Amino acid sequence: MSKGNILLIEDDLTYSKIIKTFLEKHGFNITSTTKISDAYALIEKEKFNLVITDYRLPDGTGMEVLENIIAKNAEIRVILITNYSDIRTAVKSMKLGAFEYITKPVNPDELLATVQEALKAKPKPKETPKISDPVAPKPKSSIYVIGRSPSAVQLEQYISLVAPTEMSVMVLGESGTGKEFVSKRIHEKSKRSSGPFVAIDCGALSKELAGSELFGHVKGAFTGALENKTGSFELANNGTIFLDEIGNLSYEVQIKLLRAIQERKIKKIGGNKDIPVDVRIIVATNEDLSELAKKGEFREDLFHRLNEFSLKATPLRERVEDLFHYADIFLTDANKNLEKDVTGFSEEVKEIFKNYGWPGNLRELKNIIKRAVLLTGEGDIQKEALPVDLMLPQNSSSQTNGSKDLKSSFEEQEKAMIIKTLNEVKHNKSKAAKILNIDRKTLYNKLEKYGID
Missing domain, CATH: 3.40.50.300 (P-loop containing nucleotide triphosphate hydrolases)
Structure with missing residues (x-):
């Protein structure tokens, strides 16, 4: 008996096959496609509980899929798969209504736990307030933690x-x-x-x-x-x-x-x-x-x-004193939610955390700790439980301390991303602009700026 119907949108066929096979072995019914247009047609015909979508796709982005589903099929949960270069986009996707985002390379245990959690969660359809509504519901007290910096x-x-x-x-x-x-x-x-x-x-x-x-x-x-x-x-x-x-x-x-x-x-x-x-x-x-x-x-x-x-609200990289204050809170929450018994962070992990730039700020810290708790189970979190991107030199906090360094680092990554995308679409600039989620004029300006032929 199927545990749930899942639509997978992934244009890397090898990657798609691996994810599909893995989830089917765990009892899920998987339908896969490589294009957004085909995904929309499938959603019209079939009932899906969950959509797992890559961020960069041949005819658009996973963010477009998310926005479309929120507008038309709010009962469907969405998990976004991203590279670490798209971390800010991933954070934004959570604000727009994505259930969760996971990063490549996808860890099987993390994927399975996230899928199971998404299918357990009650759907939150978008409700249109009626004119008879007297007032909006009063909010519950937010969990606000005062930092120490x-x-x-x-x-x-x-x-x-x-x-x-x-x-x-x-x-x-x-x-x-x-x-x-x-x-x-x-x-x-x-x-x-x-x-x-x-x-x-x-x-x-x-x-x-x-x-x-x-x-x-x-x-x-x-x-x-x-x-x-x-x-x-x-x-x-x-x-x-x-x-x-x-x-x-x-x-x-x-x-x-x-x-x-x-x-x-x-x-x-x-x-x-x-x-x-x-x-x-x-x-x-x-x-x-x-x-x-x-x-x-x-x-x-x-x-x-x-x-x-x-x-x-100061970015996390500029208040190191708060880093482990929040990390300990997120560790406690993750242990409770995942029913694990992780006791803390190894000295090596602490050093990696201190040197990382945290472009996604508190949301990114929370997700990385949740993933690490899942992979660790008990004892201290070790380096092996962290995404490899945290150890890359271009992601260190030293690259984000000065505006000049930050701009330089960003421009290098942006140039590399544009070149990679152009190669993938055989220099079709219209397709490249669509994949990069910018208009053609902006793309041409960037090509001139970076001296890309």
Whole structure:
């Protein structure tokens, strides 16, 4: 009897066969394909519990597969397979709704445990709030751990200072640094803590639907608007709304957002009635919004409204004092979840952790420890339980300490990735741009920049 129907999207036929054979031996029913277009056709015809997809595919990326499934088949879980060069993308995939990501080379035990965990997890379909919803559900208290580094201590002091006020807050920081946790912490220490906390990832909103998600719409406002919808601002009334990746909002939605802040009123898409809202706004970004405002790509008046007080979530590589503080917490969690008895980290592993650059920050640290606990079982984690990429010189923290070194390292990796992709598609620039998830103009600019023929 099959333990679950799994769709595998992998264009490396040897790799695909190995994964397929391994999972079938453990009782899973596997359907494999090499292209995204074929995968979509299969999903229309058959019922799948899980999709395992490589990130780089001939006709697109695993991120596109994830976004499509979230929009149309939210009951299907998605596991993304990535290389370590795509670690930031992997972190973003978790924010968008991926169940988990695993890195190549895939460890069989890790793959099996992740698949079993994904199929056990209850699906979380996307629900459209009804207009009758009085308020959004109140959040459970977030598990927030205060770091020990000077920057973490200062961050907590700033949170305590700004939380009781009504000031709009901008949280700055790289992906994976815990910006949403910081925002929840502000909410929980504020006078609005008994009200709702509503988090929206603006990077996951399409330009067409962003206005509807934020402000709601009335039935018949546009094609597909089959019923009234309550927007996030109305759901967050008397509480806090958290807008992540705020820089992704279109200029038109920025205007509506500015009006909501200034007048404390919103208007549904297609509606003619003003709805009063009492909402505190916290936004997060890993972009330089002040620079975007100067270029005219982000409204300057909106930027100043949102930036009444700013906080920075420091990247993990810049606060070594917190590294093992969080590592111990993640180790305890992994032991509990995987029912293992791992006692700690070998001295060699500690040294590797100290020298690694942690581009995926806390999310990456958590995943690596979870994987290592699974492979170790008991005793201390040894070097052999870590992904080999952690030991590569280009991934060391010394490569990320200075902006010049970071830029140089990034450009070398980017150039190598472009050359590799061009060779794979026999220099078809349209295909290369699609695989690299950039437009043709950007690709041509990079070819010129790096002197690639």
